[in-house]
Amino acid sequence: MAQLVDGKWVDTLPAAEEIGADGRFRRIDSPLREWISPDPAASFPAEAGRYHLWVAAVCPWAARTTAFRVLKGLEDVITVSFARPGLPKEGWIFDEGPDGPVEGGYPLHRLYVEHDPNFTGKVTVPTLWDKKQRRIVNNESSEIIRMLNSAFDGVTGNRLDFYPEVLRAEIERWNGLIYPGLNNGVYRSGFASTQAAYDEAVREVFATLDTMEEHLSRHRYLAGEFLTEADWRAFTSLVRFDVGYHGAFKCNLRRIEDYPALRGYLRELYQWPGIASTVDLELIKFGYWFLSDRNHIVAIGPRLDLTTPHERGRLPGQGVWKRGG
Template sequence: MESSSATTGGSTGYVNPQGSFERDQRYITTRITADGRDGYPVEPGRYRLVVSRACPWANRASIVRRLLGLEPVLSLGVCGPTHDERSWTFDLDPGGRDPVLGIERLQEAYFARFPDYPRGITVPALVEVATGQVVTNDFAQITLDLSTEWRAHHRAGAPDLYPEHLRDEIHAVNDGVFRDVNNGVYRAGFAGTQGAYERAYDRLFARLDALSERLERQRYLVGDTITEADVRLFTTLARFDAVYHGHFKCNRHKLTEMPVLWAYFRDLFQTPGFGDTTDLEHIKAHYYVVHRDINPTGVVPKGPDTAGWWAPHHREELGGRPFGDGTPPGPPLPAEAVPADHAPQRSA
């Protein structure tokens, strides 16, 4: 079998000769830091975070920015839910141009810095406003740096999503979640052989079972507050029943049929910063329209019924404090709010 390519929000990848999906994890590793050691110091207004609400990797950055209250110092550009082989586009904005960067395609920011950029144009991306050049698309490092390097600009009451004494445990949990869950659903969905699919499927549900056992005893993945680990798992769970269960054939159980994870998800979804960044219509449009090799018709399903997303979860009975000694973030900025008809719907 010849290798074939596949594009996802956070990266590009290919199906290897054995039929397994391999994610291209060669990112632009330049960092924006407090001391500016890579040439890009943290400065209010200097950078723009470009995301798509459809993409789970970009959704992480949106959540962390909200929780930390970085809206006044780090602006947000939102691409539409679909893209072609060239790039994500700003088709949601008037005239199809980002109002701050003045570009139609995110590709323009990549080429402004690297004219011959050879890899996928991915979100999230941090772009320097003055030069119009991409700084980094290293999605895993972006959120960690928002927690650490941007600390001087956190809102009063911002939670510590990456506490120093828990970092080893957070990384250990994140490694398994990325390998078997975040990326595992893609390895199942883009598998080119039955064997590759079944291996990814088995690893995914073995990891979900282990996470269920862990979360049966504690409210959050690491410690007694929300951390980076919870953010990373949430964005996959938010897409599970709408996309991964059917579209990617991850169909042993729906999320709603896994009691512990279902309650854990509802707990986070109902927490400010999580549910209010979840755009279910963009999520479905992206996967079902862009992945024509999996869904040739481009038909987007109407479901799932999301009324239960607001049901009581009772996870507070396990203890824990969502924001530790901090406070919840305020409501989203009006210009950044998910449209009401795009959000998971309550029953009438």
């Protein structure tokens, strides 16, 4: 991977900027943090057709945003481009740029330089782009999904609320456990460059999965009876686990398939209307092996069938919270 330094593309080893002398991987915070607002006078007002998402099928952070785009009925409101599979030296490459198809491909770092000719930092997916002002709004997935959850409700009439006020404390509690222990924990395992850093990270991954398993054997969803943002943030890592992290990131103590509750929970979320269309297991597998195997050799398995019955109906559930009752 690589990054921009003062608007120039500089090539380095995968995650080089984020691996410390102690061999631990520490994720750098996303730098672009503006917000789309329902207020027409805001700097980035919610409007149909104005914003574009740059994503990659392999990426769990980008997948949060494509899941919310579907969950909130934003397919005709926010356009999306998928990067070509693999992450070459030029970073993420798309078939098209902001002005249409580009012969030979369009590297995402060009978009960052258009946003800021002196940009310094990583070029990551997801990136949310304002086509009108030709500026990046935000490149932090946890914030992009919060915007999608509410900012466009006046445009779409969709009142589903994945971050309801009354459940916020519980959602944050789970996010606070699942981000370090699972979402980022698998990367800390996979990118660790010492045995000690790997041991510490991988143990935390399985401790987190054990905690989730125990809870989900008694509750339909993380925050109880309602499906929330916390579930979707967990989902994009769980669905990548057996085909990606288990092999390519050495998280191989157990598979999600070995956890009875997580296995059914993952299937219920995968089978949620529209969600399967945002998951491509073969591209996920390809992406993680491409990244972690120096010869880019992709493992044959496992082959997962997430369409089998989830059997979660035995636990009480009320679906998604609706804003305004």
